[in-house]
Amino acid sequence: MKILEDRIRQDGTVLPGNVLKVDNFLNHQIDPQLMDQMGAEFASHFKNAGITKVLTVESSGIAPAVMAGLHLQVPVIFARKHKSLTLQDNLYTAKVYSYTKQVNNDISIDRRFLSREDRVLIVDDFLANGQAVQGLFDIAETAGITVGGVGVVIEKRFQKGHQMVVDAGVPLVALASIASFADGQVIFAQD
Numbered sequence: 001m002k003i004l005e006d007r008i009r010q011d012g013t014v015l016p017g018n019v020l021k022v023d024n025f026l027n028h029q030i031d032p033q034l035m036d037q038m039g040a041e042f043a044s045h046f047k048n049a050g051i052t053k054v055l056t057v058e059s060s061g062i063a064p065a066v067m068a069g070l071h072l073q074v075p076v077i078f079a080r081k082h083k084s085l086t087l088q089d090n091l092y093t094a095k096v097y098s099y100t101k102q103v104n105n106d107i108s109i110d111r112r113f114l115s116r117e118d119r120v121l122i123v124d125d126f127l128a129n130g131q132a133v134q135g136l137f138d139i140a141e142t143a144g145i146t147v148g149g150v151g152v153v154i155e156k157r158f159q160k161g162h163q164m165v166v167d168a169g170v171p172l173v174a175l176a177s178i179a180s181f182a183d184g185q186v187i188f189a190q191d
Helices: 002-011 031-047 061-071 132-141 161-167
Strands: 014-015 019-022 054-055 076-079 092-097 103-110 119-127 146-156 170-183 187-190
Touching: 002 031, 002 146, 002 170, 002 187, 019 103, 031 061, 031 119, 054 061, 054 132, 054 170, 061 076, 061 119, 061 146, 076 103, 076 132, 092 132, 103 132, 119 132, 119 161, 132 146, 132 161, 146 161, 161 170
Parallel strands: 054 076, 054 119, 119 146, 146 170
Antiparallel strands: 014 019, 092 103, 170 187
């Protein structure tokens, strides 16, 4: 998606440890017009996949997931990282490690929101090592639902997450695919 690649070049910052900071339009401050375009792009790729729900992990995946759900006209569910008084029992859970935050999280989804008839599209902001997607794969397996696809805003193709999704046999759409970082610059993959 050229508009996204241009925005990454313009506003993204490569930090040590192969971290791409895009907090001024994706995961801190959000550009709603860009989110809408990304949601439409995900919907165009998965419109014939029989998607019944969009699934993500809080918090940075919520904005692109909501826009994908809007364009697909299906509900959006986000796995919560922290239990609350209203989210205690009857949960699907999985463990997820966050590289950028250097913490393990138990993610949870209330069982009421998933049924065996569901076919979900997993949407997230980044795909790097694939921990968040794997956690959602684990929940989908436990719930007995089908993962109809994975849509990510930005993937770091040089890390293992891309291959993990491919090896699982799940269709993957990355709106921006990064081959490498070189001297502080983003090098996009040319498919």
